[in-house]
Amino acid sequence: xxxxxxxxxxxxAPIALLALGSVGQSWTNTLLPSGLTGEWYAQLAADPSFQxxxxxSLKVVAATCVLNTLIAVPLAYAIHASARRGAKAxxxxxxxxxxxxxxxxxxxxxxxxxxxxxxxxxGSIWLLIAAHLxxxxxxxxxxxxxxxxxxxxxxxxxxxATLGAPFSSRFIDIxxxxxxxxxxxxxxxxxxxxxxxxxxxxxxxxxxTRTYPxxxxxxxxxxxxxxxxxxxxxxxxxxLASAAGALTARAARAG
Amino acid sequence: xSVRFENVSFRYPGGTGxxxxxxxxxxxxxxxxxxxxxxxxxxxxxxxxxxxxxxxxGRILVDGRDVTRxxxxxxxxxxxxxxxxxxxxxxxxxxxxxxxxxxxIAKKERRARALDALARVGLADFAERAPPSLSxxxxxxxxxxxALVFSPRALLLDEPLSALDASLRNDLRDxxxxxxxxxxxxxxxxxxxxxxxxxxxxxxxxxxxxxxxxVAKPRExxxxxxxxxxxxxxxxxxxxxxxxxxxxxxxxxxxxLACDTTGFANxxxxxxxxxxxxVQPLAELPNASRPNVFYGLVNADRFLGAQRRCDLxxxxxxxxxxxxxxxxxxxxxxxxxxxxxxxxxxxASQNPAHTxxxx
Numbered sequence: 001x002x003x004x005x006x007x008x009x010x011x012x013a014p015i016a017l018l019a020l021g022s023v024g025q026s027w028t029n030t031l032l033p034s035g036l037t038g039e040w041y042a043q044l045a046a047d048p049s050f051q052x053x054x055x056x057s058l059k060v061v062a063a064t065c066v067l068n069t070l071i072a073v074p075l076a077y078a079i080h081a082s083a084r085r086g087a088k089a090x091x092x093x094x095x096x097x098x099x100x101x102x103x104x105x106x107x108x109x110x111x112x113x114x115x116x117x118x119x120x121x122x123g124s125i126w127l128l129i130a131a132h133l134x135x136x137x138x139x140x141x142x143x144x145x146x147x148x149x150x151x152x153x154x155x156x157x158x159x160x161a162t163l164g165a166p167f168s169s170r171f172i173d174i175x176x177x178x179x180x181x182x183x184x185x186x187x188x189x190x191x192x193x194x195x196x197x198x199x200x201x202x203x204x205x206x207x208x209t210r211t212y213p214x215x216x217x218x219x220x221x222x223x224x225x226x227x228x229x230x231x232x233x234x235x236x237x238x239x240l241a242s243a244a245g246a247l248t249a250r251a252a253r254a255g
Numbered sequence: 256x257s258v259r260f261e262n263v264s265f266r267y268p269g270g271t272g273x274x275x276x277x278x279x280x281x282x283x284x285x286x287x288x289x290x291x292x293x294x295x296x297x298x299x300x301x302x303x304x305x306x307x308x309x310x311x312x313g314r315i316l317v318d319g320r321d322v323t324r325x326x327x328x329x330x331x332x333x334x335x336x337x338x339x340x341x342x343x344x345x346x347x348x349x350x351x352x353x354x355x356x357x358x359x360i361a362k363k364e365r366r367a368r369a370l371d372a373l374a375r376v377g378l379a380d381f382a383e384r385a386p387p388s389l390s391x392x393x394x395x396x397x398x399x400x401x402a403l404v405f406s407p408r409a410l411l412l413d414e415p416l417s418a419l420d421a422s423l424r425n426d427l428r429d430x431x432x433x434x435x436x437x438x439x440x441x442x443x444x445x446x447x448x449x450x451x452x453x454x455x456x457x458x459x460x461x462x463x464x465x466x467x468x469x470v471a472k473p474r475e476x477x478x479x480x481x482x483x484x485x486x487x488x489x490x491x492x493x494x495x496x497x498x499x500x501x502x503x504x505x506x507x508x509x510x511x512l513a514c515d516t517t518g519f520a521n522x523x524x525x526x527x528x529x530x531x532x533x534v535q536p537l538a539e540l541p542n543a544s545r546p547n548v549f550y551g552l553v554n555a556d557r558f559l560g561a562q563r564r565c566d567l568x569x570x571x572x573x574x575x576x577x578x579x580x581x582x583x584x585x586x587x588x589x590x591x592x593x594x595x596x597x598x599x600x601x602x603a604s605q606n607p608a609h610t611x612x613x614x
Contacts, residue, residue: 078377155340161327163354164405173353177344179536 015235021228033225040229050230059125060211061194064132065187068140071133073183076144076149077175080153092145095138103135107203114204122207131200136193140186147182162198185248196205196234257283257306258441263313265303274299274465277313281409283442286432287470287543288444288456290488296465297445301413304443306330317408326509328357331333333402337414339394341386347383347397354405356401369541372400375434392423404568410435416451428455449489451476455606461485482597483526490530493575497527497596505596508572514547524599531577533593536565547589549574 024033079091114122160170198213219227256282266273270447274296281287289297302308306327352369453473460470480486497505528587551567567574
């Protein structure tokens with residue numbers, strides 16, 4: 001009981017303080033800020049570097065989701081359908097590697113490879129998207145694989161085959177419709193991770209391709225209220241993504 | 256609409272399992288039940304016919320056409336699986352109509368034929384329902400309708416009743432046979448339930464270690480099993496090791512038995528078969544001399560409702576009895592005509608203590 005209360009306190013107190021700070025007029029050397037203002041949010045909205053970072057983040061998230069879908073669905077299907085147990089295990093380990101590897105390691109690897117003269121792509125938005133894809137793909141694949149096993153997809157496909165459906169029909173009529181819920185909730189997880197991703201982005205983003213969390217760090221060198229407002233924006237985005245994820249997961253169970 | 260296995264063999268890669276030298280024909284309209292212990296190859300037989308495995312040697316013919324190497328979706332065979340495997344995201348009529356959809360039949364006709372097929376299994380009112388809202392028995396009926404709606408060349412039943420409650424099974428047995436008769440197509444029914452096989456099959460095939468041991472009509476299989484394996488697997492059986500001591504006399508752990516020994520020489524090792532329901536329990540040893548009467552002690556007595564199953568210890572052997580008599584049993588009479596001699600079984604002679612006991 002006490003542990004729960006302490007946990008919630010540590011979780012909620014900073015968030016509450018941030019929210020408070022974002023609408024407080026001045027906050028220096030006092031426990032709580034004084035005065036009420038919407039000025040920080042107005043400043044944030046007018047700031048060109050934050051505008052650009054926000055747009056960059058949205059672009060990266062969108063592209064990450066699209067590429068994830070195009071790659072994860074066929075890949076998860078191939079892993080699920082591969083008959084050999086060994087091949088299955090190997091594929092799973094391979095897809096889990098990016099989760100197990102510290103992101104710093106991945107980031108330094110990207111710097112080494114893409115700052116060379118042959119592959120001078122460091123700082124481009126496409127490299128950023130590629131990095132986010134590498135980091136998020138395992139999550140989506142695992143969500144899809146769990147759902148495939150739960151649905152007994154292989155059994156349903158076998159039945160469909162005996163009923164006369166060739167591979168293309170089975171994929172379109174059976175596999176895709178059944179996976180739509182888990183694909184959606186998986187993509188929301190992917191979005192939440194991509195929105196908040198800091199480590200790799202910070203290492204490989206260029207001056208013009210900074211994502212929102214990187215720019216956010218700069219804000220803490222300025223006015224406290226401004227930094228709080230900028231953080232709250234990120235928090236709201238992340239909460240929206242999580243809530244949408246939870247809702248679709250529930251809809252999937254009910255369906 | 257017939258099915259034929261011609262000298263088919265298939266070995267699982269990296270294992271010893273598979274099926275060997277299978278020659279089998281299922282005639283149009285015939286229901287052939289295949290039984291055998293798990294690992295005997297009966298499911299492999301179904302895999303080979305449905306196209307999920309390709310034989311190493313031999314051919315499989317459906318309607319005289321070689322389908323040995325055709326992929327499953329080109330074979331036009333209706334398969335009913337143990338797990339029903341209805342598509343959870345489709346209503347019942349869409350499930351049943353799916354084989355028609357992949358055959359590009361117009362939606363109106365698809366729906367009409369699906370509803371007709373559902374009506375034939377008594378589920379016409381459920382057409383718009385989703386599969387998870389149905390009981391297991393109802394789901395399996397839908398699966399049956401779906402497997403037959405496209406007029407397949409043959410019907411394959413893969414343990415269709417084993418996931419169902421016992422009370423439902425009997426009803427569904429009748430239902431499957433009725434629908435199969437109506438469709439009039441060759442049917443391969445794989446099951447581990449010998450009662451199901453005997454009651455549903457026009458003929459029954461017994462498999463053991465990947466080979467067909469005996470294929471016969473249910474009564475013949477029960478009354479005249481070819482060897483110990485078949486006798487033990489089909490129905491309950493008393494199986495004692497024996498030696499022919501003279502014409503019409505066989506020595507067994509119970510004592511000397513009188514029976515027909517035609518075809519067996521003196522001194523021949525045999526397995527003696529007597530069905531538990533053919534054995535007559537007695538309250539006491541009769542005074543008048545009757546053949547094959549033994550005094551014994553009941554060491555297990557199970558009341559099953561309609562009948563009673565007893566194990567009577569006689570000499571160094573055990574006699575299994577199935578009877579409706581409820582009074583005390585102290586002796587048993589084994590009518591000579593109820594006894595059949597079978598060729599010896601290697602495992603039986605190596606381990607005689609095991610035989611005669613309930614398996």
